[in-house]
Amino acid sequence: MATVVETPPTLTKRLKAAGKELHTISDALVNARLVALFTSRELYGRALGCFYHVHKQLDSALQRSDDKTIIKLQTVLKPLYRTEAYERDLQFYLGPNWRQRVPVTAPIKAYTDHLEELAKLRPLLLLAHSHSQHLAMLSGGQIMGGLARKGMGLPEGEGTAAFEYQGKVGGIRSAYLSALDEEGSHMDDATLQRLLHEKRVSFQMNNQIIRSFRMGYLAPLKAAARLMPPVVWVVLAATLALTAALAVGTRSGRLVLATGSDNGSVSLWEAHIASGSADLQQTLTKVAHDDIVSGVAAGASNCQLASCSWDGTLRLWDCSQLLSCTGHLVGHQGAVHAVAWEPSGPSVLLSAGQDGTLKTWDARSPGSPVSSTAVGAPAFALTVPPQQPHLALVGDQLGRVSCFDSRKGSSSGSSAAPHRSWPPAIGKLFRDAVRSIACSPGESSDGLDVAVGADDGRVVLLSSTEAASGGNLAPAKVAYQAEGPVPTYIRALAWGTRGLYKGAWDASVSPVLW
Numbered sequence: 001m002a003t004v005v006e007t008p009p010t011l012t013k014r015l016k017a018a019g020k021e022l023h024t025i026s027d028a029l030v031n032a033r034l035v036a037l038f039t040s041r042e043l044y045g046r047a048l049g050c051f052y053h054v055h056k057q058l059d060s061a062l063q064r065s066d067d068k069t070i071i072k073l074q075t076v077l078k079p080l081y082r083t084e085a086y087e088r089d090l091q092f093y094l095g096p097n098w099r100q101r102v103p104v105t106a107p108i109k110a111y112t113d114h115l116e117e118l119a120k121l122r123p124l125l126l127l128a129h130s131h132s133q134h135l136a137m138l139s140g141g142q143i144m145g146g147l148a149r150k151g152m153g154l155p156e157g158e159g160t161a162a163f164e165y166q167g168k169v170g171g172i173r174s175a176y177l178s179a180l181d182e183e184g185s186h187m188d189d190a191t192l193q194r195l196l197h198e199k200r201v202s203f204q205m206n207n208q209i210i211r212s213f214r215m216g217y218l219a220p221l222k223a224a225a226r227l228m229p230p231v232v233w234v235v236l237a238a239t240l241a242l243t244a245a246l247a248v249g250t251r252s253g254r255l256v257l258a259t260g261s262d263n264g265s266v267s268l269w270e271a272h273i274a275s276g277s278a279d280l281q282q283t284l285t286k287v288a289h290d291d292i293v294s295g296v297a298a299g300a301s302n303c304q305l306a307s308c309s310w311d312g313t314l315r316l317w318d319c320s321q322l323l324s325c326t327g328h329l330v331g332h333q334g335a336v337h338a339v340a341w342e343p344s345g346p347s348v349l350l351s352a353g354q355d356g357t358l359k360t361w362d363a364r365s366p367g368s369p370v371s372s373t374a375v376g377a378p379a380f381a382l383t384v385p386p387q388q389p390h391l392a393l394v395g396d397q398l399g400r401v402s403c404f405d406s407r408k409g410s411s412s413g414s415s416a417a418p419h420r421s422w423p424p425a426i427g428k429l430f431r432d433a434v435r436s437i438a439c440s441p442g443e444s445s446d447g448l449d450v451a452v453g454a455d456d457g458r459v460v461l462l463s464s465t466e467a468a469s470g471g472n473l474a475p476a477k478v479a480y481q482a483e484g485p486v487p488t489y490i491r492a493l494a495w496g497t498r499g500l501y502k503g504a505w506d507a508s509v510s511p512v513l514w
Helices: 011-018 022-040 041-063 068-072 072-082 083-094 106-121 123-138 140-152 169-184 189-212 218-225 230-241 465-467
Strands: 246-251 254-260 265-274 276-288 293-298 302-307 313-319 325-331 337-341 348-353 357-362 372-376 378-384 391-396 400-405 425-428 434-439 451-456 459-464 477-481 488-495 500-506 509-513
Touching: 011 123, 011 169, 011 189, 022 169, 041 072, 041 083, 041 106, 041 123, 041 140, 041 189, 068 072, 068 123, 072 123, 106 123, 106 189, 123 140, 123 169, 230 372, 254 293, 254 302, 265 293, 302 337, 302 348, 302 434, 313 337, 313 348, 348 378, 357 378, 391 434, 391 451, 391 465, 400 434, 451 488, 459 488, 477 509
Parallel strands: 246 293, 293 337, 337 378, 378 434, 434 488
Antiparallel strands: 246 254, 254 265, 265 276, 293 302, 302 313, 313 325, 337 348, 348 357, 357 372, 378 391, 391 400, 400 425, 434 451, 451 459, 459 477, 488 500, 500 509
16 A cells, blocks of 8 residues: 655645734734724725835835845845835825824834844844735735725826735736745744744734724724614624624613724614604713724613623623613633524523623623633634524634524523523534524525625525524525625625515625625
8 A cells, every 4th residue: 555645744834834823813803993994084094004014014024134045035026015005095085295204103213123123133033024015915905905996086097006916816826836945945943933823913913003003993994874774883893893892782662773983992882763864973982892893782671781891801881870881791812703692582682702602691780700601713603593593603713604503502500591402403504604693583585594704705594493493504595695706795684564684894885685
């Protein structure tokens, strides 16, 4: 029998794997801030300026390096240098005095200082940062350029120089990766390990820069509210924030929206509707979280509110007492991405997060979670179907939807907060991460009352009744399939009286079922 010799992974594949988890966080951070900026050229220019400083330092360090490997790679590196292209774009967005409008913040300085130190002491490690920054411009940057042109109505040939190259992008990218792999094949293991470590450092520093760029997304929401029905606000806000950080309830007969923002705040808004239009008035704001508020959920009483955050915590709020924080829940290891109340138990709260767990909490006794169940991958979406309140549907990074049934769980000692069953029913529905799950508030004529959206641009419909009976979690119907070369990442879904709406990461909102 012939012996099969496995070929070791190439340098670029190892670099990609090394930064995979941090890349996921980086994508979410970029989405949460930059996409909303397509509504403002000035804000977009300021955001672009954050990375100008990094690219300028990186390009300069590579160009003047006397490292033999980097000198050999100059042929494939030269087309990737973006400094001059960034400067053209910044002048377009911010005017002739643009340099005064793109300050070097503390995270930017930390990154550029680190690159300068590498240039002096370990120049070869600059290649890990090139793989992060330059490859991003060749890949996701192409999508960003298209979205910028579309979202801001840019004139031909203006505002996207940073994403444009002389020659075919695919050929430039292929030549770059092949050259890196060729040089990587001659490196010893110690050098490779240092490059892999530096790849992770590049994402960590990149993420700190993005986190430091604070911007609100509620101004576009307020403008849109005057033109759109309330159900679309849910989709739009979740799209612009790129999290499900919005909930709708009523108070004193008025429609109230609860929102979470990237500065850690939770706010209440009252909607005044007249003659088919609406206006939003902010009534209360409290800052309680130390990072992005990734989700909020209104309880059955409409006075209950729960929020979750990338700071790894959940907060409980009493909306009848001037948005008073009544509980602080700690138990997740890492960011909490989704939160939901269980309709059958007004004190039962569920959460899911980056640590790949679904946790159950008793809101009457804030503290540690009552139960914790493994999802098997970072979990981004969570909902409890009103028609099947014993179920919890969880969407994860692997494109799966898992159905946890509390009727099959063991007793937790608290009838209000049962354990969830394991193993759950699991359906692999998508190629990419599931970002949103929404349940129809009422009975559906065809029984398909659960909508699921993901990064592969599809929206599929499921039956909660089928899930409750132990059936397979297979898509009964594909409600939407994105077409074209630019991905349509589904970031939000909401049901209304007239059908289902979707929100994509380009801040577009449109009906799926009407």
